[in-house]
Amino acid sequence: MSKKIATREAYGEALAQLGRENPRVVVLDADLAKSTKTLVFGKQFPDRFFDMGVAEQNMLGTAAGLAAAGKIAFCSSFAVFAAGRAFDQVRNSVAYTRLNVKIGASHAGITVGEDGASHQSVEDIALMRVLPNMTVFVPADAVETAGAVRAAAELDGPVYIRLGRSGVPVLHGPDFRFVPGEAVTMREGTDAAIIATGIMTAMALEAAGRLQQEGIEVTVLNVHTIKPLDLEAVAGAAKATGAVVTAEEHSIIGGLGGAVAEILAETYPVPLKRVGLTDTFGESGPSSNLLKKYGLTPEALVSAVKGVIARKQGKVL
Amino acid sequence: MDTELIEQLEARAKVIRRHIIRMTGECGSGHPGGSLSAADIVTALYFHELRLDPARPDWPERDRFVLSKGHAAPVLYAALAERGFFPADELLTLRRLDSRLQGHPDMRKLPGVEMSTGSLGQGLSAANGMALAGRLDGRDYRVYVLLGDGEIQEGQVWEAAMAAAHYRLDNVTAFLDHNGYQIDGPIREVMSPEPVADKWQAFGWHVQIINGHDFKQILNAIAAARKVRGKPSMIVAETVKGKGVSFMEHQVGWHGVAPKPDEAEQALAELV
Numbered sequence A: 001m002s003k004k005i006a007t008r009e010a011y012g013e014a015l016a017q018l019g020r021e022n023p024r025v026v027v028l029d030a031d032l033a034k035s036t037k038t039l040v041f042g043k044q045f046p047d048r049f050f051d052m053g054v055a056e057q058n059m060l061g062t063a064a065g066l067a068a069a070g071k072i073a074f075c076s077s078f079a080v081f082a083a084g085r086a087f088d089q090v091r092n093s094v095a096y097t098r099l100n101v102k103i104g105a106s107h108a109g110i111t112v113g114e115d116g117a118s119h120q121s122v123e124d125i126a127l128m129r130v131l132p133n134m135t136v137f138v139p140a141d142a143v144e145t146a147g148a149v150r151a152a153a154e155l156d157g158p159v160y161i162r163l164g165r166s167g168v169p170v171l172h173g174p175d176f177r178f179v180p181g182e183a184v185t186m187r188e189g190t191d192a193a194i195i196a197t198g199i200m201t202a203m204a205l206e207a208a209g210r211l212q213q214e215g216i217e218v219t220v221l222n223v224h225t226i227k228p229l230d231l232e233a234v235a236g237a238a239k240a241t242g243a244v245v246t247a248e249e250h251s252i253i254g255g256l257g258g259a260v261a262e263i264l265a266e267t268y269p270v271p272l273k274r275v276g277l278t279d280t281f282g283e284s285g286p287s288s289n290l291l292k293k294y295g296l297t298p299e300a301l302v303s304a305v306k307g308v309i310a311r312k313q314g315k316v317l
Numbered sequence B: 001m002d003t004e005l006i007e008q009l010e011a012r013a014k015v016i017r018r019h020i021i022r023m024t025g026e027c028g029s030g031h032p033g034g035s036l037s038a039a040d041i042v043t044a045l046y047f048h049e050l051r052l053d054p055a056r057p058d059w060p061e062r063d064r065f066v067l068s069k070g071h072a073a074p075v076l077y078a079a080l081a082e083r084g085f086f087p088a089d090e091l092l093t094l095r096r097l098d099s100r101l102q103g104h105p106d107m108r109k110l111p112g113v114e115m116s117t118g119s120l121g122q123g124l125s126a127a128n129g130m131a132l133a134g135r136l137d138g139r140d141y142r143v144y145v146l147l148g149d150g151e152i153q154e155g156q157v158w159e160a161a162m163a164a165a166h167y168r169l170d171n172v173t174a175f176l177d178h179n180g181y182q183i184d185g186p187i188r189e190v191m192s193p194e195p196v197a198d199k200w201q202a203f204g205w206h207v208q209i210i211n212g213h214d215f216k217q218i219l220n221a222i223a224a225a226r227k228v229r230g231k232p233s234m235i236v237a238e239t240v241k242g243k244g245v246s247f248m249e250h251q252v253g254w255h256g257v258a259p260k261p262d263e264a265e266q267a268l269a270e271l272v
């Protein structure tokens, strides 16, 4: 867990690799190619790379047209702009049409850092998850990102891939297999389960290590596919532990926490705590400080786990 | 120009207009005004210009037509049916439950529909994407798109206009159905996009202004657009909303209101 790689870096490399293998792949960006790392592809395949300028709505619509004519069109911008600014285009030109448009949305969440709230998407998972036909991937590390890019190219239809700006630990070995829709059990315990996604998976593992030292054994379930959600794994973790914490760098409304709450309420209700942004925008600052301020830390997960265990044991908190 | 061809197209356009009246009349909703104003342009495309094979709607070499103003679906459906993409009987299922003829075009339901539209302002972007793909693949198909003059109030249209010129998409030809009306009134009163021709020119397009109900002018403009190199083409078609039905012409009220049975009868009596 020593090396840190941002998922956007892994995305750029994976796209270039895909470009070498599949001539149907084209890439579009909206004047952020250096930041989203699509420029790695753009430099190697200038004929198949289209900078659309600061015009995200047109980028999504153009990608839809390329896909309608047989291309696999990846398009990238910051998550706020790709999912938010161009929402109606994603809805009507991409999701409704079931076209092969793959949205690589970088700079998601508050770890954007200094740019502040205007650039920190805390709602994109919710926006994309609610769209029929849309698949939503939130990779936790570089290895999952490479797998997500490959899976997106193979899937017939629209895919949203949520990527981060800041370096995150590499959690998986080279032989990890990314299976869309299949959550990954990272460790097992019977006292509680942390169901995490994206950068929060590494923190969940750290929290689990600390809890173990206190004699508390937790399952860590990494959900790289928010939609379709691995219902069996989620309900299974609830059944096996009786207490669940969700962890995401996103609003607790409508994202992973929302999805898990919906499923558990209908299948196997257990004490649940959603860790994430509590109906608030972010702000400027170094990303590590922001994570602390907004309660996205291993410490916060440790106390959330203790809270749900107490509720499970009938102690009202 | 071949007068026989012009007469054939005029006759065909009348059939298309009759379908529009019968379809919207039958289901009691839909958009006759903007369908009728576009009927001659759509007829010229489907019955003279477009390289199509109704038996192979996904033929990679086909020309594409994107109806960006998706509410004019009746005119597209009528043309597709007359061109043989599906039986004309099916036209009367417009907007019914389980029909392939959705209120706005759905490319996944109906063969021949190139792009699902309905949310205004998105069609030109899609057309550009198809044109870029054609160029990448070395295919010589052309992409046509029809925009409304109210529709071009959408910002995305101008993003796409800029991109088409930037990427020198001379395989794209757009029509502006310049009928002068949108839902809330005349475009000049609601939110004027004028002067439209100057704007497209300033965005780097080759621009022609024609009478959108004169087949000779429509065909000549399409032929001229084919010859333009290095630029996309805009054909500003001066049209009449509700064209062909006396009591619908220039009437903003007929934008999204279907004729009642007696009105449909009267309209059909005029379209013979």
Ligand SMILES: Cc1ncc(C[n+]2csc(CCOP(=O)(O)OP(=O)(O)O)c2C)c(N)n1
Pocket: B033, B034, B035, B037, B069, B071, B072, B118, B119, B120, B121, B147, B148, B149, B150, B151, B152, B177, B179, B181, B182, B183, B241, B255
């Ligand atoms: C994004 C969007 N906003 C609003 C509407 C509702 N709407 C349907 S038609 C229309 C007016 C369109 O006017 P115009 O483009 O001039 O069409 P035409 O007069 O040719 O029928 C509006 C506002 C829509 N379909 N899409």
